Amino acid sequence: xxxxxxxxxxxxxxxADIVDLTAAIVDIPSVSGDEKALADAVQETLRVxxxxxxxxxxxxxxxxxTHLGHARRVVLAGHLDTxxxxxxxxxxxxxxxxxxxxxxxxSCDMKGGVAVFLQLAVLATAPPVDxxxxxxxxxxxxxxxxxxxxxxxxHPEWLxxxxxxxxxxxxxxxxxxxxxxxxxxxxxxxxxxHSARDWVGDNAIHKLGEVLRRLEAYQARTAVIDGLxxxxxxxxxxxxxxxxxxxxxxxxxxxxxxxxxxxxxPQQAEAHVREVLEGCAVDIEVSDSASGALxxxxxxxxxxxxxxxxxxxxxxxxxxxTDVARFSALGVPAVNFGPGDPLLAHTDDEHVPVTExxxxxxxxxxxxxVDVTAAR
Amino acid sequence: xxxxxxxxxxxxxxxADIVDLTAAIVDIPSVSGDEKALADAVQETLRVxxxxxxxxxxxxxxxxxTHLGHARRVVLAGHLDTxxxxxxxxxxxxxxxxxxxxxxxxSCDMKGGVAVFLQLAVLATAPPVDxxxxxxxxxxxxxxxxxxxxxxxxHPEWLxxxxxxxxxxxxxxxxxxxxxxxxxxxxxxxxxxHSARDWVGDNAIHKLGEVLRRLEAYQARTAVIDGLxxxxxxxxxxxxxxxxxxxxxxxxxxxxxxxxxxxxxPQQAEAHVREVLEGCAVDIEVSDSASGALxxxxxxxxxxxxxxxxxxxxxxxxxxxTDVARFSALGVPAVNFGPGDPLLAHTDDEHVPVTExxxxxxxxxxxxxVDVTAAR
Numbered sequence: 001x002x003x004x005x006x007x008x009x010x011x012x013x014x015x016a017d018i019v020d021l022t023a024a025i026v027d028i029p030s031v032s033g034d035e036k037a038l039a040d041a042v043q044e045t046l047r048v049x050x051x052x053x054x055x056x057x058x059x060x061x062x063x064x065x066t067h068l069g070h071a072r073r074v075v076l077a078g079h080l081d082t083x084x085x086x087x088x089x090x091x092x093x094x095x096x097x098x099x100x101x102x103x104x105x106x107s108c109d110m111k112g113g114v115a116v117f118l119q120l121a122v123l124a125t126a127p128p129v130d131x132x133x134x135x136x137x138x139x140x141x142x143x144x145x146x147x148x149x150x151x152x153x154x155h156p157e158w159l160x161x162x163x164x165x166x167x168x169x170x171x172x173x174x175x176x177x178x179x180x181x182x183x184x185x186x187x188x189x190x191x192x193x194h195s196a197r198d199w200v201g202d203n204a205i206h207k208l209g210e211v212l213r214r215l216e217a218y219q220a221r222t223a224v225i226d227g228l229x230x231x232x233x234x235x236x237x238x239x240x241x242x243x244x245x246x247x248x249x250x251x252x253x254x255x256x257x258x259x260x261x262x263x264x265x266p267q268q269a270e271a272h273v274r275e276v277l278e279g280c281a282v283d284i285e286v287s288d289s290a291s292g293a294l295x296x297x298x299x300x301x302x303x304x305x306x307x308x309x310x311x312x313x314x315x316x317x318x319x320x321x322t323d324v325a326r327f328s329a330l331g332v333p334a335v336n337f338g339p340g341d342p343l344l345a346h347t348d349d350e351h352v353p354v355t356e357x358x359x360x361x362x363x364x365x366x367x368x369x370v371d372v373t374a375a376r
Numbered sequence: 377x378x379x380x381x382x383x384x385x386x387x388x389x390x391x392a393d394i395v396d397l398t399a400a401i402v403d404i405p406s407v408s409g410d411e412k413a414l415a416d417a418v419q420e421t422l423r424v425x426x427x428x429x430x431x432x433x434x435x436x437x438x439x440x441x442t443h444l445g446h447a448r449r450v451v452l453a454g455h456l457d458t459x460x461x462x463x464x465x466x467x468x469x470x471x472x473x474x475x476x477x478x479x480x481x482x483s484c485d486m487k488g489g490v491a492v493f494l495q496l497a498v499l500a501t502a503p504p505v506d507x508x509x510x511x512x513x514x515x516x517x518x519x520x521x522x523x524x525x526x527x528x529x530x531h532p533e534w535l536x537x538x539x540x541x542x543x544x545x546x547x548x549x550x551x552x553x554x555x556x557x558x559x560x561x562x563x564x565x566x567x568x569x570h571s572a573r574d575w576v577g578d579n580a581i582h583k584l585g586e587v588l589r590r591l592e593a594y595q596a597r598t599a600v601i602d603g604l605x606x607x608x609x610x611x612x613x614x615x616x617x618x619x620x621x622x623x624x625x626x627x628x629x630x631x632x633x634x635x636x637x638x639x640x641x642p643q644q645a646e647a648h649v650r651e652v653l654e655g656c657a658v659d660i661e662v663s664d665s666a667s668g669a670l671x672x673x674x675x676x677x678x679x680x681x682x683x684x685x686x687x688x689x690x691x692x693x694x695x696x697x698t699d700v701a702r703f704s705a706l707g708v709p710a711v712n713f714g715p716g717d718p719l720l721a722h723t724d725d726e727h728v729p730v731t732e733x734x735x736x737x738x739x740x741x742x743x744x745x746v747d748v749t750a751a752r
Contacts, residue, residue, distance in 0.1 A: 179572060183621060194719075195633045196555060196696040198596075198609040205612040205630075209588025216582035220574075233574040236581040237625065238618030245559060245613055245633060246696075254581075257571045257621060320572040320622075343570075 009040035011048045014122040018357045018372075019093075019102055022115040026091040026104045032081040032145075035060040035137040039080055042118060042135045049122045053133070056158060060137035061147045063158045064121055066130045072301050073130040075159065075332065076121075077148070077323065078114040078167035079139030082106035086348045093354075100354040107352045109140075109345035113167025113338030116361045124368040129301060131368075132161055139323065143290065148326045156330070163301035164327040165364075169340030169352075172359040173314035174306065176228050176295025176335045177262050177328065181321045182269050183237075183288040184256045186211055188281065192243065192250040201248035205241045208252050211280050212236060215256070218276060223261030226297040228317035230261035234276065255287075259319070262292030262328075293325040296333020305335075308367030337364075385416035387424045390498040394733045394748075395469075395478055398491035402467040402480045408457040408521075411436040411513040415456055418494060418511045425498045429509070432534060436513035437523045439534045440497055442506045448677050449506040451535065451708065452497075453524070453699065454490040454543035455515030458482035462724045469730075476730040483728045485516075485721035489543025489714030492737045500744040505677060507744075508537055515699065519666065524702045532706070539677035540703040541740075545716030545728075548735040549690035550682065552604050552671025552711045553638050553704070557697045558645050559613075559664040560632045562587055564657065568619065568626040577624035581617045584628050587656050588612060591632070594652060599637030602673040604693035606637035610652065631663075635695070638668030638704075669701040672709020681711075684743030713740070 012024050030038040039060035046055055046064050053064040060080065082105050091104030102112075114135060121133040136147045143149065151158055168175075188208050193201025220232040234256065241252030260269040266289040274284060295317070296302055306315065318324065320342065324334035339356035365372040388400050406414040415436035422431055422440050429440040436456065458481050467480030478488075490511060497509040512523045519525065527534055544551075564584050569577025596608040610632065617628030636645040642665040650660055671693070672678055682691065694700065696718065700710035715732035741748040 181572070181622075194696060195609060195611050195613055196557070196635045197607075198611050198635075199607065203592070203611050205615050206588050206592040208615075209585050209590075209592050212582050212585025213589050214585075216579070216585050231573075231575065233571055235571050235574055235579050235624055236618075237571055237621055237623060239581050239584075239628065240616045240618075242612075242614030242616075242631065245631065246557075247613060248611055249613065252615065255618065255621065259572045259574075320570060 009044045011044040012041050012118070014045055014049050014119050018115055018119060018361045019354050021119055022102055022107065022112050022357055023091045025111045025115050026102070026106050027089065029085065029089055030080050030082055030106070031084050032138055032141045035080045039135065039137065042080070045118060046121060052125045053121065058151055058155060059147055061151060062135045064133040066127065068130050070130040073132060073161040074301055075132040075134060075161040075164040075327065076117050076167065077134035077136060077164060078110055078117050079136050080114060081137055081140050082109065083140050083346050088348060088350060101351045102354060103349070103351040105350055108169050108340035108350045110167050110169055110338055110340065112340050112352045112357050112360070113169070116339065116357065116364060117167055119361065120364055120368055120370060123370045123372065127368045132158065146323070148323055152326065152330065159327065159330055161332050163299060163305065164324065164332045164334035165305070166322055166324050166334060166336050167338040168322050168336040169338050169342045169345060170336045171341050172339050172356045172363065173316060174309065174335050174337050175316050175318035176226065176297050177293040178318040178320065178322050178324050179230050179232070179259045179261055180264065180266060180269060180292035181290050182258045182260065182266060182286060184258065184273055185285045185287045186254040186256060187283040188252045190248065190250045193248040195246045195248055198248050204249050204252040207281050208239065208254050211254060211277055211282060214276055221261065223263050225261070225263055226295045228295050228315070230317045231319065232261055233259040234273070260292065262294045266291055290321055291325055291329060292321070293328030293334055295335065299333045302333055302335065305367055309363045313363060385420045387420040388417050388494070390421055390425050390495050394491055394495060394737045395730050397495055398483065398488050398733055399467045399478055401487045401491050402478070402482050403465065405461065405465055406456050406458055406482070407460050408514055408517045411456045415511065415513065418456070421494060422497060428501045429497065434527055434531060435523055437527060438511045440509040442503065444506050446506040449508060449537040450677055451508040451510060451537040451540040451703065452493050452543065453510035453512060453540065454486055454493050455512050456490060457513055457516050458485065459516050459722045464724060464726060477727045478730060479725070479727040481726055484545050484716035484726045486543050486545055486714055486716065488716050488728045488733050488736065489545070492715065492733065492740060493543055495737065496740055496744055496746060499746045499748065503744045504680070508534065522699070524699055528702065528706065535703065535706055537708050539675060539681065540700065540708045540710035542698055542700050542710060542712045543714040544698050544712040545714050545718045545721060546712045547717050548715050548732045548739065549692060550685065550711050550713050551692050551694035552602065552673050553669040554694040554696065554698050554700050555606050555608070555635045555637055556640065556642060556645060556668035557666050558634045558636065558642060558662060560634065560649055561661045561663045562630040562632060563659040564628045566624065566626045569624040571622045571624055574624050579624050580628040581625050583657050584615065584630050587630060587653055587658060590652055597637065599639050601637070601639055602671045604671050604691070606693045607695065608637055609635040610649070636668065638670045642667055666697055667701055667705060668697065669704030669710055671711065675709045678709055678711065681743055685739045689739060
């Protein structure tokens with residue numbers, strides 16, 4: 001059996017320089033659905049180097065918790081998976097315009113955050129709050145496949161806490177909460193006819209004109225919550241219609257994406273879009289929606305976290321939907337905090353500045369009472 | 377060699393009842409590109425039964441001409457090909473709501489007309505004008521493959537005449553000339569961005585809203601020429617745009633089809649569309665255009681033809697573009713005249729009323745001085 005038996009997964013070196021640790025994690029490919037090797041490595045690293053944590057495993061999600069008896073628990077969660085590769089592995093380092101960068105799939109979204117969390121999970125043996133570290137799978141795919149959604153059903157206690165920090169890229173600033181998102185399918189109906197005799201038909205594409213005109217003229221609201229500005233967006237994201245070059249089309253279709261502030265729930269969001277399109281001769285159907293998340297920055301653990309980060313840290317609203325909304329839905333206020341520019345996520349040239357890796361590590365370490373300079 | 381040598385094509389019976397002859401022609405499948413068997417049968421029929429005609433062949437087009445020394449020549453042309461089959465061969469007869477019909481692919485578009493022309497080509501041995509009968513291929517496909525276009529280059533003399541009758545379905549009425557047609561590609565450009573941060577993007581789909589609104593509000597002109605009303609049509613026939621559900625699209629595309637009256641040339645038509653869309657933030661490009669055809673009903677041979685048909689025959693404008701425009705471009709005034717409802721062309725339930733076959737035959741026979749009742 002010797003040669004056939006699976007070898008034990010190799011542990012990563014959690015004491016390595018954060019750039020080296022990030023590179024090691026980036027270099028274990030983990031496109032959604034293929035996270036096992038990285039989940040195994042994370043689990044083995046914690047098993048070997050973090051005896052102060054209890055370990056759980058569900059699919060390719062690893063959950064590690066302290067049980068120090070603190071009054072409060074903070075969850076720190078980062079997804080292990082990436083979008084598909086684009087010839088951008090293994091990672092490499094480069095200097096560009098005087099900036100040191102680590103380049104490769106996942107370096108920005110969000111293996112920098114995973115590396116910071118993994119190092120601190122090992123080092124933070126005496127944190128000011130109890131900690132739950134979650135390294136999870138299937139974030140970059142359909143919401144229904146997301147492992148946080150699965151665990152919220154199978155092991156809701158693993159997600160319990162008073163505050164959550166998601167390691168999504170925020171350029172090592174704090175991005176609080178997130179906007180909600182809704183997809184609406186707009187369908188116009190008509191009557192097909194030969195395009196040389198349009199008077200016996202009824203052009204469905206033309207009926208989308210008024211819808212598009214209203215979207216173009218739409219003045220989006222900005223909601224200010226806990227001092228953070230959530231700017232709403234209402235946009236056509238897909239349009240199609242047409243049968244043939246000589247046929248009046250009897251059907252045309254438009255998909256609208258509405259990003260709404262977290263003070264609005266999906267029902268209110270739908271009602272608002274219907275009001276905007278009032279009187280348009282189209283059918284409107286919601287095909288997908290997800291609530292946003294309030295930033296919850298006024299909660300005590302959030303305030304302690306922000307205070308530890310210091311005045312120099314940028315605090316903004318998160319505009320894009322992230323898994324903070326899953327914690328928010330469980331009653332856990334949540335923020336995004338991680339190295340990397342969110343605009344670089346999923347790009348072929350995905351990369352992360354080395355200084356952001358160090359800044360994120362240093363900020364979180366300060367809050368957790370860890371001396372990272374002593375680690376090496 | 378015996379079994380391998382191709383057998384001579386079988387001639388059709390040009391003296392058969394017109395419904396039987398139409399059925400025989402319908403039952404020789406001739407989807408565009410596969411017209412050879414039918415072209416062979418037509419050629420053999422004329423070779424055997426119409427010694428008064430000279431025969432030419434080019435590809436799967438058969439041209440048969442009288443040379444009686446008349447001052448005028450009239451061209452009668454019908455295409456042999458059909459659109460693809462839809463389990464609608466062989467033909468069958470049925471009675472529906474008291475109407476006798478022949479059902480099958482090509483029965484309407486336009487093997488009824490081909491049957492009438494083939495019978496009269498054989499019977500009209502002493503017509504009042506010289507006649508050119510054209511049975512041609514590749515009409516139901518791209519304009520560039522149309523055999524009339526080919527012959528206009530290779531044998532322009534075969535198309536020469538003072539008047540032309542195209543056997544396209546007109547319910548055995550006269551439909552004069554035809555409208556022109558133009559396709560315009562409308563492209564809107566923008567800037568891609570995440571749909572949660574639309575203020576850094578520029579939505580290309582939204583820019584089509586004003587274009588569609590103008591098309592919807594457009595009041596089309598009706599041009600009255602030789603007493604016939606050509607009603608123009610300006611329509612969106614295809615629209616597409618969109619990258620992903622969370623992306624502001626940087627490009628959107630619309631195809632417009634403009635059907636313009638034959639008193640307008642393509643340059644004027646393009647100028648008109650540009651005027652309608654004046655100020656819209658889009659690129660406009662003409663991708664295809666074809667001139668219409670003036671009815672030419674005031675020409676002497678047209679007047680003689682109409683007089684022979686009698687007052688009972690309906691005379692209208694042809695709204696859809698047909699090959700009459702090819703004759704018009706060669707300076708030959710042309711009309712459409714054939715059995716079948718043009719709205720049934722290309723439908724799965726394609727059929728032709730038996731009375732229209734007889735009416736078309738009788739009308740043309742009267743003009744050509746043929747006693748069709750004596751034929752059987």
